[in-house]
Amino acid sequence: MNTVFKALNDKTRRDILELLKEGDKTAGEIADHFNFSKPTISHHLDLLRQAELIVSEKQGQFISYSLNTTVVDELLKWVLQFSSNADKKVQNKNLNYEG
Amino acid sequence: MNTVFKALNDKTRRDILELLKEGDKTAGEIADHFNFSKPTISHHLDLLRQAELIVSEKQGQFISYSLNTTVVDELLKWVLQFSSNADKKVQNKNLNYEG
DNA sequence: TATATATTTAGACAATTATCTAAATGCAAA
DNA sequence: TTTGCATTTAGATAATTGTCTAAATATATA
Structure with a gap:
């Protein structure tokens, strides 16, 4: 539960979950929804993935994220x-x- | 939700909630369950109260806390x-x- | 009133975190 | 193979957080 609550303790990360509720998205598509740099969003995705709230799947050049x-x-x-x-x-x- | 997730992002505070699940307790009784100073526990109680996950009621010399x-x-x-x-x-x- | 107990407030400090830019990696296509 | 796009990694920095001790506040009781 520790990593889960850590992951949820950030508005941007909770917004990412709301985005993924509507369907899978690539890292770039997710980043386009926010006014943060791509490395920052990548870091948020990493924390969500550590908490296993999302899973990632490599699709060629892209990485697709989805809710778990x-x-x-x-x-x-x-x-x-x-x-x-x-x-x-x-x-x-x-x-x-x-x- | 911000204050709620902030409050939950700490093992000690989540343990305090588990304690209160079994019934109301005073600040001192709560503090006795942990190896932290009383000011530290008081601070945790304050964050839980800010999130309105708990409510406090003054009872004479004591302050009683309960789940909300x-x-x-x-x-x-x-x-x-x-x-x-x-x-x-x-x-x-x-x-x-x-x- | 004076003393003791319960709790919080204040202030300090080390650790963690969110963010950025620059650089690296991985893959695709020309 | 070279170029370009997608994404992550690395390293830096300012802000936040969890903890402590010391001091303040509030209440009860002798």
Whole structure:
């Protein structure tokens, strides 16, 4: 969870996740959405990848990034334990948090 | 969300939340669980309070802290939008995330 | 009031982080 | 092979953060 929260503790990185929610994008396409240099965005992508919130795949000259919902669901379970809904069941079985 | 993720980006603060999950505690009781000085814990409590993840109530000489599940549920909704379960309904109506 | 306890505030310092520019690497196409 | 594009790596710097000790504040009690 450490790397996950570290990755999420930055507005730009959270915005990158929102971008990828709509579909896979290359590093360049992602960088074009922000007023930061490409090395800066590359660094943000690296931190998101370390947290495994995203995965990268080399496609020839490009590198394509996409969301990794597995880690998102782990985070969801972590948050759920503090929720007022902690005792309630969530419809998808993957989300049942075990104490 | 900024202050929330900032508050969660520290193991000690996340451990404080876990402590409070079991019931309200005074600043001193919380501090006793950690090998940090009381001012350090006080600072952590301040950041959690800024994020409204916890609320404090003065009780005479003591200050009692407790979880604020309202913000936890907002966080849950934020995370849910990235989940593989984003399209599924969660049983408690408060958790339906609106795009 | 004087003293003791609970907690926070202030100020300092080392470590971490977000950003940049310049350089390196990897791949494609002329 | 040379050139050009896509991306990352390296190294620097200013800002932020987590921690500490010392001091201040607030409350309870003798």
